[in-house]
Amino acid sequence: MRCRSHARACAALATLLLAQPALWGDDAAAAKGAAAAQAAAERDARALGWLLQQGVRAFAAPPVDNPPPADQQRQQIEQHAKQLERMFQPVLNSELELIRRCCGGLEPAARRQIMAAGREAVAAGARGFTERQFNGRLGRDDFDPRREIRVRLEKAVEPLAAPAEFAAYREQVERREARRAEAARLSILARVDRQLDLSADQRRKIEAELTRSWRPQWTRELGNRGDMRVNDYPPAPDDAADAIVPHLAADQVAAWEAWCRAAGARFLGQGFNLQIDGQGIQQTDPWWSP
Amino acid sequence: MSVVPHRRWIARAVVGLLAAVVCSGIAGAIDDDVVLDAGPDEAGMRQPHLIDLGGNFDANLFEQHGNGWVLRSGPGQEPPGPRPSPALERARELGRKRIDRMAAACALTAEQQRRLALAVESDARRFAHEVEAIRTPYIGRQIDMNDQAGQKAWHAFQQDVAKCRDRLRNVFHEGSLFAAATASILDDRQQASLAAEDEARRSFQWRAMVLETMSKLDESLGLDQRQSDAISAELLAHEPPLRNDPQALGRIDSNMRRQLVLMVLAELDAKPLRNAVSERQWRVLSLQMNQGRAMRSAIEAQGLLEKPR
Numbered sequence: 316m317r318c319r320s321h322a323r324a325c326a327a328l329a330t331l332l333l334a335q336p337a338l339w340g341d342d343a344a345a346a347k348g349a350a351a352a353q354a355a356a357e358r359d360a361r362a363l364g365w366l367l368q369q370g371v372r373a374f375a376a377p378p379v380d381n382p383p384p385a386d387q388q389r390q391q392i393e394q395h396a397k398q399l400e401r402m403f404q405p406v407l408n409s410e411l412e413l414i415r416r417c418c419g420g421l422e423p424a425a426r427r428q429i430m431a432a433g434r435e436a437v438a439a440g441a442r443g444f445t446e447r448q449f450n451g452r453l454g455r456d457d458f459d460p461r462r463e464i465r466v467r468l469e470k471a472v473e474p475l476a477a478p479a480e481f482a483a484y485r486e487q488v489e490r491r492e493a494r495r496a497e498a499a500r501l502s503i504l505a506r507v508d509r510q511l512d513l514s515a516d517q518r519r520k521i522e523a524e525l526t527r528s529w530r531p532q533w534t535r536e537l538g539n540r541g542d543m544r545v546n547d548y549p550p551a552p553d554d555a556a557d558a559i560v561p562h563l564a565a566d567q568v569a570a571w572e573a574w575c576r577a578a579g580a581r582f583l584g585q586g587f588n589l590q591i592d593g594q595g596i597q598q599t600d601p602w603w604s605p
Numbered sequence: 606m607s608v609v610p611h612r613r614w615i616a617r618a619v620v621g622l623l624a625a626v627v628c629s630g631i632a633g634a635i636d637d638d639v640v641l642d643a644g645p646d647e648a649g650m651r652q653p654h655l656i657d658l659g660g661n662f663d664a665n666l667f668e669q670h671g672n673g674w675v676l677r678s679g680p681g682q683e684p685p686g687p688r689p690s691p692a693l694e695r696a697r698e699l700g701r702k703r704i705d706r707m708a709a710a711c712a713l714t715a716e717q718q719r720r721l722a723l724a725v726e727s728d729a730r731r732f733a734h735e736v737e738a739i740r741t742p743y744i745g746r747q748i749d750m751n752d753q754a755g756q757k758a759w760h761a762f763q764q765d766v767a768k769c770r771d772r773l774r775n776v777f778h779e780g781s782l783f784a785a786a787t788a789s790i791l792d793d794r795q796q797a798s799l800a801a802e803d804e805a806r807r808s809f810q811w812r813a814m815v816l817e818t819m820s821k822l823d824e825s826l827g828l829d830q831r832q833s834d835a836i837s838a839e840l841l842a843h844e845p846p847l848r849n850d851p852q853a854l855g856r857i858d859s860n861m862r863r864q865l866v867l868m869v870l871a872e873l874d875a876k877p878l879r880n881a882v883s884e885r886q887w888r889v890l891s892l893q894m895n896q897g898r899a900m901r902s903a904i905e906a907q908g909l910l911e912k913p914r
Contacts, residue, residue: 405825406824408827408885409824409825409826409827410827411827412826412827412883412885412886413827413828413829416827416829416883417829461824487829487830490829490830491823491828491830491833494816494819494820494823494830494833495820495823497816498813498816498817498819498820499820501809501812501813501816501817502813502816502817504809504813505809505810505813505814508806508809508810509810509854512702512705512706512709514709514710514802515801515802515805515806515809518805518809537817537820537821538859547668564709566705594825594889594893595824595825595826595889596825596826596827596885596886596888596889597889598885600885
């Protein structure tokens with residue numbers, strides 16, 4: 316884009332310069348009237364100065380891909396986020412399902428309040444997601460619309476539910492996180508097993524080590540990231556190397572190193588395990604709108 | 606007046622210099638805007654309807670994971686003349702990996718490894734010979750996909766590649782010299798170790814698939830621990846006959862793994878599952894199970910399950 320603006324400025328400058336009879340014409344024609352030549356020279360000097368200024372600006376300006384005006388972008392984000400809310404709705408519905416199972420004693424007024432908070436949470440999740448899409452920041456921070464919705468719901472439920480019911484809900488949330496962590500560990504291990512042919516004993520040791528040194532960011536392995544092929548390899552879970560490598564045999568270490576060189580996951584960036592595919596409970600439970 | 610021409614010459618020089626800068630700027634700018642694409646793909650871009658079946662044969666048999674198809678367009682880039690098939694090397698490599706895995710599982714002696722390597726070589730050569738017979742007629746053959754005859758030829762080509770893919774999946778399987786030799790070369794203790802190792806790997810891979818899918822169901826259904834335990838227990842108790850060689854397992858993507866688990870779930874008695882979840886959850890779960898059920902033929906075609914004996 317910057318090159319095109321350079322080209323336009325340069326082309327205009329060249330056209331003006333090449334069209335100067337006072338400069339390119341013969342001496343006789345140029346000497347017809349000193350006053351006229353003086354006026355023309357002054358006019359051209361002003362034009363030349365302006366063009367040079369524009370040209371210099373064009374060269375000095377940072378590359379900008381014609382950013383749309385702020386209002387226009389904001390409008391686009393809002394429109395897109397609105398459309399996306401439909402995809403996030405099942406996330407809300409499934410969380411409400413779990414809340415209902417744990418907090419069945421919620422009063423009708425409380426349910427309405429939670430439902431309203433849920434709708435706001437969906438809108439906030441969709442907006443946060445869309446903003447990152449538009450700004451090219453998607454996957455560059457730890458924003459997760461699913462978590463956004465759940466955290467907001469949890470905050471809404473806490474003051475409205477009986478303490479015992481809220482504690483039961485919290486316990487289920489923690490257990491779900493634990494299940495997710497176990498699934499992620501096994502997902503990492505299964506990929507290593509497919510690639511390096513681990514023995515049963517190696518799998519046991521590595522699984523124990525992954526549990527001991529668990530890192531929450533490993534849950535991104537649960538997305539479809541493992542389906543990628545990089546240099547004909549699946550991504551190597553090299554951010555879990557400390558838990559894996561000490562339990563490999565020498566030939567497996569060599570294969571692991573080659574794998575990491577060819578397709579190390581750390582080179583793939585943080586990634587974004589979203590997979591918001593709109594699957595889930597589609598219809599909102601009428602229990603929430605008494 | 607006499608200085609005017611002199612000044613004009615200076616001005617001409619300045620302008621000439623500026624014009625040179627300007628023109629080079631324009632040229633540079635134009636260069637930046639043009640994306641030049643050369644090399645082998647150039648022909649493909651010019652004639653995307655022309656397909657070289659010889660080149661596509663190896664790409665689809667050896668470079669493609671799963672049952673997908675890659676279609677490399679454009680006339681063939683290969684020099685004329687026969688080109689050796691990578692079939693023999695690929696089969697040898699798979700055989701070597703098998704022996705390494707067996708050696709790690711049941712401590713093979715050097716003599717046992719030598720005899721197994723001979724069996725691998727024999728199977729690999731037989732496989733390469735069979736593949737070559739199918740592949741050779743396609744070498745140097747170019748079809749036009751805009752033409753009905755070309756489309757028909759592509760369809761026949763796909764069937765032939767699928768046949769070779771299936772053969773590759775089973776190159777050291779039942780009916781191979783390697784399978785027969787393994788039974789006679791390994792002693793009872795080694796065979797038991799190998800079977801136990803295979804069983805452990807199969808169970809582990811199934812457990813990983815189940816937990817991965819349960820995590821997805823957690824997301825879509827809002828399961829509590831009791832519900833999750835009930836569904837997981839049913840699935841873990843009904844392990845399918847997974848092919849557990851890395852070649853088969855490496856081909857499965859996360860969606861196919863999920864569909865496989867849902868297929869198994871769909872083929873279980875629905876009553877306990879139905880009782881474990883709410884009406885709202887069941888509506889979603891039964892829909893997903895139906896999707897899994899419908900995937901059986903695709904899952905079998907991928908060679909993910911052992912064939913029933």
